[in-house]
Amino acid sequence: MSYDVTAVRAHFPALDSSDTPAAAHFDGPGGSQSPVQVADAVAGVLRSSVANKGTVTAAERRATEIVDAARAAGADLVGGDPAGIVFGRSMTQLTYDFARTLAKAWGPGDEVVVTRLDHDANVRPWVQAATAAGASVRWASFDPATGVLTVDDVARVLSPRTRLVALTAASNLLGSRPDVASVAATAHDVGALVYVDGVHYTPHAFVDVAALGADFYACSPYKFLGPHLGMLAAAPALLEELRPDKLLPASDIVPERFEFGTLPYESLAGATAAIDFLADLVPATGTRRERLATSLEALEHHEQILVSQLDNGLAGLPSVERYGDPDRHRTPTTLFTVHGVPPAEVYRALADRGVNAPAGTFYAYECAKILGIEHEGAVRAGMAPYTTKSDVDRLLEGVAALGR
Incomplete structure (x- = not known):
């Protein structure tokens, strides 16, 4: 094409x-530049009648429609389930939130694996959460001559006590792309969850979270032509098992239980527009x-x-x-x-x-x-x-x- x-x-x-x-x-x-379609989508929300999500007023229904459309677009982008799409201020914020939540189940003797190839947003939240829980951190390094992190580099630091492996799908510094699917399969063999930083990968590849084996996949719409925002994809059933700290009256349904406060509706509309723009970079038909x-x-x-x-x-x-x-x-x-x-x-x-x-x-x-x-x-x-x-x-x- x-x-x-x-x-x-x-x-x-x-x-x-x-x-x-x-x-x-x-x-x-x-951070990428944005097409006019994204700017128009953002401005359109700010110019419209909009309120907190609901079903009574037109403004409430508009907000609900914006959120639902963004979840559907995000799911299409990464091959996920709309009910498993979580939005936040940034990938960093989402990762800190999920690190604190997952660490509730960790304790002395448990281990978390991070890599030296990763952006610090997929390192420090896990290191700090593990330390607070009394768990150990194990490091997987890479070959500086090639910039490549192999499955063996990760496998040698795994154990039956590994609870989570955090790795990048593409280095934001070098661009090198680990074999995430093989790493995930090896991590799953020891019962560990896999958290993938897809921030630098998503703008340049067709993402399939199931094929990657990612239990959690985080990315940033502003890296693929959209507004500043963070997005995470996970299976709804997995999200149901997690209990983040939240305000007592806040929604407890998935995925809303992971979204704190009112969502930025204008940014969500911009993210949907960015994904639609990516879908139409070349003439094509289908879904x-x-x-x-x-x-x-x-x-x-x-x-x-x-x-x-x-x-x-x-x-x-x-x-x-x-x-x-x-x-x-x-x-x-x-x-x-x-x-x-x-x-x-x-x-x-x-x-x-x-x-x-x-x-x-x-x-x-x-x-x-x-x-x-x-x-x-x-x-x-x-x-x-x-x-x-x-x-x-x-x-x-x-x-x-x-x-x-």
């Missing part, structure tokens, strides 16, 4: 280049889930062409050091430094050229330490649905100029 990036870009007001060249955005891993499969396959092909262009270009610059193995299957994300130029200066110099490729460690605290970049970080360039070959050319030209 052909991917028409020009047609896609036409929907993004931030990319309007009528006066000056638009910025080349490689900052999508930290929204089926159209998502077609569109995301085309997007993945488009983004892999671009990241190959970037990798090949950087490989020809002797002043550049890349991290991880560019030949490994990964998300379209490249991490690099320029010899003799601090990453923060590379970031600023590229920004002066209208190229947004930020530098840092991006909350991948443990990963950065393994790579030896915990102090200055590195430059991260990530592709998005609106990235073009000319964007990549501009990035390469800017890096080449620094190297000279």
Whole structure:
């Protein structure tokens, strides 16, 4: 299926280049730009009559419809059940909430496994919850030369006392993609639950939580063209077993028992619009889930062409050091430094050229330490649905100029 990036870009007001060249955005891993459909959906809710969920007034019914539509869209995106879609302020907040809830059943002798490849949002909540419960934390590391975390890396720290394994579906720093399905199967063999950070994976792949073996799958709509929000998918039956702390009068039904306070209806509408937009990136027919499969396959092909262009270009610059193995299957994300130029200066110099490729460690605290970049970080360039070959050319030209 052909991917028409020009047609896609036409929907993004931030990319309007009528006066000056638009910025080349490689900052999508930290937060993507949004199409006008998302902005309109958000504004539409704020302009409408809306109230707390209910069934009596039109405003209440509108709120209920917005929430139900967002749960259905989220389920279609990840292959889950609408009754198992939980929304929160962010993936970090949701993970802290679920860590505290799950830790109620942990105690001395229990073990939790985290990995050094993960963003800290899928590390620290589990470490802190385990410590508070008296449980032990075991660490799975990865090969810094390749950036790859293998199933064996995780298996060697599992035991019959493992209660949960937390791992990423794709490193937000390197883009490397662990074999989540194999890790999950191995974790399930010892009776552990699996919590998957899908924040960096979801914008670049067709997600199937059942195929991944994820008991919990968390992601962030603002990484896939939507508003700032967090989303978690789990089986409703599993959620029924968990008892989070909550206000006494608050709903105890699933999934609402995990959502504290009034939901941000405008953001939910924006998330639905973003998922609908992803489903229609290329002409396709069928259900929204089926159209998502077609569109995301085309997007993945488009983004892999671009990241190959970037990798090949950087490989020809002797002043550049890349991290991880560019030949490994990964998300379209490249991490690099320029010899003799601090990453923060590379970031600023590229920004002066209208190229947004930020530098840092991006909350991948443990990963950065393994790579030896915990102090200055590195430059991260990530592709998005609106990235073009000319964007990549501009990035390469800017890096080449620094190297000279």
